Amino acid sequence: MEKQVNNSANNTLLKTISNTFISAFFLLFSLVLTAQESPFNSGQKFTIAEIIVTGDTNFSEATIVTYSGLRKGEVIAIPGERISEALKKLWGSNLFSNIDIYLTKTEGDQAYLEISLQDLPELNELEIKGVKKGKKDALIKDNKLNKGVKVTENLITTTKNYLTNKYRKEGFYNTKVTVTTSPVMDSIEKSRVNMVVNIEKNDKVKIKEIEFVGNEKLSDKKLRKAMKHTKQKNLLRFLKRSKYVQANYKEDLVSVIDKYKENGYRDARVTSDSISNNNDGTLSIAIRVEEGEKYTFGKIAFVGNTIFTDQQLSAMLGIRQGDTYNGVELKKRIADDSRPDAQDITNLYQDAGYLFSTINPVEVSADGNVIDMEIRISEGKPAYFNNVTVVGNDKTNDRVIYRELRTRPGQLYSKTAVVRTVRELGQLGFFDAQQLSPNFKNANPNEGTLDMEYSVVEKGSSQIELQGGYGGGGFIGTLGLSFNNFAIKDIFKGEAYKPVPTGDGQSLALRLQASRFYQTYSFSFTEPWMGGQRPIQFSTSLSHTMQFLYNPRTRDADKSKSFNITGITVGLAKRLTQPDDYFTLSQAVSFQHYDLQNYNTGLFTFGNGYSNNLAYTVGLSRNNTHTDPIYPTGGSSFSVTAKVSPPFSLLNNVDYTALKDERAALNPSDPDDYARMGEIDQERYKWLEFYKIKFKGDWYTKVYDKLVIKSGLELGFLGAYNNDRGVIPFERFFVGGDGLGNYSLDGRESIALRGYPNQSLSSQDGGTIYNKFSLELRYPITLGAQAKIFALGFIEGGNSFDNFKDYNPFNLKRSAGVGLRIFMPAFGLLGIDFGHGFDPLPGLSEKNGWETHFIIGQQF
The missing domain is CATH 3.10.20.310 (membrane protein fhac)
Structure with a gap:
């Protein structure tokens, strides 16, 4: 059917050309047969006395005559080249459907011409x-x-x-x-x-059957699997439909031959293929193949190599004498175009500075189906960077970008360094990661130099959070401002406010959240290169929270009963060089003061008092995710952190065993005993004593094109140095829901587990240990600079436990569902998830079912 359509199109084209040729012939012939049939000699010279325009046209006579190029008083030969040129010009305008030039009469050497034409509609x-x-x-x-x-x-x-x-x-x-x-x-x-x-359009034509003829070595099933785009009908397959697209089909025929080459049949070929229509409106495809003989690799010799030994190149090639011949794999081992950071011989040379090297595999013999190979290498000169520049940054200061570059003028070329630079620039978050590109300029193989230009496209790096909602017994309003490319040195320069000082890569965030029952204020600042010389990140944050007790009689907040928390954190993070420079060591010191004023709840046995939380946090993290921090397509990130307090029980000479025994003997129903319990707890929690260990890891794997699998693992444990003092009621884990902490007053951590209500999978006081496993399948709808949108499907499971003796990593609350994420530079990450909980909530017997979660400002 495809050939019939193409033939029809060709016939139309031939007919058009034929008609044009015939029309041109008669036009020229009309020069001989004038309107008055006056005889004249071929090629006789005439002076144009007059040119008139007739026919159906809206163009003026002067315009047409001017465009034709003919001029009154001009001496021309009739017939001759000037008449032909005038016809070509008029036809070339694509404005007319018919054009004739007539010689209407002659008087001596004077010629009178008529241009007759008709406008195209x-x-x-x-x-x-x-x-x-x-x-x-x-x-x-x-x-x-x-x-x-x-x-x-x-x-x-x-x-x-x-x-x-x-x-x-x-x-x-x-x-x-x-x-x-x-x-x-x-x-x-x-x-x-x-x-x-x-x-x-008619109905989509599906492929009922793909049949192979002549294949004995590879099965139909294996060959059909090699066809990535063209599939026959199968009710169990969802990702690839069985539609016929000619361009994809032609690509898949090449893939069939590649499959043979991967299995040693280098001479395999498709001898014919046919497509037939079935009565049910489907297509059947028959592909005849000729497999040929199976080949193996013989001797593999390297020629022209001086930088690397034969042993080094052979180890990188990974192909041995006697292996099944695989032309596709051989090509990848020499130069894998699908991965810029592939482990292949080309990248081995380019990472050593030999940008201008060429590597060509050549078959030197094929005796008895054994192919001897020569890998011929032309190393060329080592290449050095001459000029390294960045273009496209109109907000971010040059020094902020140049300090992230892994390529410097005078430095030996390294492809790994170029790829790493692109990744580092993308991870900054100031540029559109999808449009980052390294451009080679002025590459000179003879001198061994090149210029490198990194092209960036700025994107909005500031975010505003303005939202309202109902929760915690009343309306909650939130105002947040986040400036992720701030310049604090310009804070007193009025001309720098556009609308805020930017360009130095610093982060500054302000946040206010309030309702009838609580108020939260926070400020944070981060300088990623303290001192501007080394990648040592300095960060600090301040926060203050006020929680008011609910009065059931007035159904309002009682401002005379409050629980206040004031905190400060100062931290340093240093990029390491060992085991590799993807590692970061972070350290922080934090202090929180908990102040209770007539705040009597079940959380504490004392309503008036305070607690202090002085802690040191150390963390080791590694992040080598690929380029775009919003939608990574590969790599991994993980972190291990330990948050510890000083061992106050060893220093304050308090007998916690006696306090524990005394508290156990008291009756909480007796007012005096309850008051004494409060005094004991005040003593126990005056300075919090604990240690907290956490691990989080995410791995990203590209499945096909931009389809990505994200797998994740999380663990957390809160422990006590002194068992008589016990685990503190702060800093605990609350599992379930969207993971948004809202107003976390006591250092608690909200762990997302979709498909269940918020914090529903932990006890009332929170768990001291938890684990979570997750798997997401992601696909982008758009990754543009203005908005990044991707859809996802997920399965996950997790749980929390009150103590270690109850811990069972396989006792999971399971869920699955789908979701959507939208990232806009001005508003951050937004999303929605629909999760189905397959297990009952604690204390219930029926599965939880469907839950809807709204995501604001975080990623899973």
Whole structure:
């Protein structure tokens, strides 16, 4: 069927060319037979006495004569080249459907010419049938079918071909497109037509069967699997539909031969293929192959190498004598174009500075189906960076970018350094990671130099959070400002406020959250390069929270009963060089003061008092995720942290064993005993004593194209130095829900587990140990600079436990679902998840079922 369509298009083209040729022949012939049939000698010279314009045209006579190039008083030969040139010019304007030049009369050596022509019709109204209204504008734009365009045969033909091919690519193999025109009958003199484009897509044509003929060594199933885009009908397959697209089918025929080459059949070929229509509207494909003999690798010799030994190159190649011949794998081991950081021989040379090296595998013999190979290497000169520049940064200061570059002028070229630089620039978050590109400039193989230009596109790096909602018994309002490319040195420069000082790569965030029952204020600042010389990150944060007790009688907050928390944290993080420079060591000292004023709840047995939390946190993390921090396509990130307090029980001479025994003997129902319990707890928690260990890891794996699997693991444990003193009631883990802490007053951590209500999988006081496992399948809808949108499906499981003796890592609350994430530079990450909990909540017997979660400002 495809050949029939192509032949029809070719016939139309041939007919058009034929008609044009015949018309041109008669035009030239008309020069001989003038209107008065006056005889003249071939090629006789005449002076043009007059040129008149006749026919159906809206162009003025002067315009047409000027455009033709003929001039009154000009001496020309009739017939001759000047007449031919005038015809070519007029036809080349694509404004006319018919053009004639006549010699109307001669008087001596004076010639009188007439140019007779007819305008091409203009498009008046266009009607497109067979597609949805929202698709029509794009079709009009792609085919340039705007009102007023000249309607030519070529326009009609290209429109039909474009639409036919467009829908065939989408699987509508039987698409038919007809274009009809009708003249407009009105008072306007110019020629106009109405056009109707009728698109009959018909049903998508599915492939019922793909049959292979001549294959004995590889099964039909294995060959069908090699065809990535063209699949036969299968009810169990969802990701690839069985539609026929000719371009994809041709690619898949190449993939079939590649599959043979991977298995040693280097001479395999497709001898013929046919497509037939079935009565049920489907297609059947038959592919005949010739497999040939199976080959193995013989001797593999390296020629021209001086930088690396044969042993080093052989180890990198990873192919041994006697291995099954695999031409596809051989090509990848020499140069894998699908991965810029691949472990191949080309990258081995390029990382050693030999940018201009070339590596070519050559078959030197194929005796007895054993192929001897020579890997011929031309090393060339080592390449050095001459100039290294960055273009496109109109906000971020040059020094902020240049300190992240792994390529310097005078430095030996390294492809790994170039790839790493692109990753580091993408991880900054100031530029659109999808548009980062390293551009080679002025590469000179003879001198061994090149210039490197990194092209960046700035994106918004400041975010505003303004939201309202209902929770905690009342309306909650939140105002947050986050400036991720701040310049604190310009804070007193009025001209730098556009709208805030930017460009130094610092982060500054302010946040206010309030309701009737609580208020939270926080400030944080981060300098990623303290001192500007080394990647040592300095950070600090301040926060203050006020929680008011609920009065059941007035159903309002009682401002005389409050629980206040004031905290400060100062931290340093240093990029390491060992085991590699993806590692970061971070340290922080934090202090929190908990102040209770007439705040009597079940959380504490004392309502008036305080607690202090002085802690040191040390963490080791590694992050080598690929380029885009919003949508990583590879790599991993993990962190191990330990938060510890000083061992106060060894220093304060308090007998906690006696306090524990005394508390156990008290009756909480007795007011005096309850008051004494409060005094004991005040003593126990005056200075908090604990240690807290956490691990979190995420791994990203590209499955196909931009389809990515993210797998994750989380663990956390809160312990006590002194068992008599016990585990503190602060710093605990609360599992379940969206993971948004809202107002976490006591250092608690909210652990997301979708498919269950917030914090529903932990006891009332929180767990001291938890684990979580997750798996996400992600696919991007768009990764543009203005918005990044991706869809996801997930399965995950986790749980929390009150003590270590109850811990069972396989006792999981399981869930699965789907979600959507939207990242906009001005607002951060937004999303929604629909999760189904397969297990009951603690204390219940039926599974939890569906939950909807809204995500603001965080990633899973």
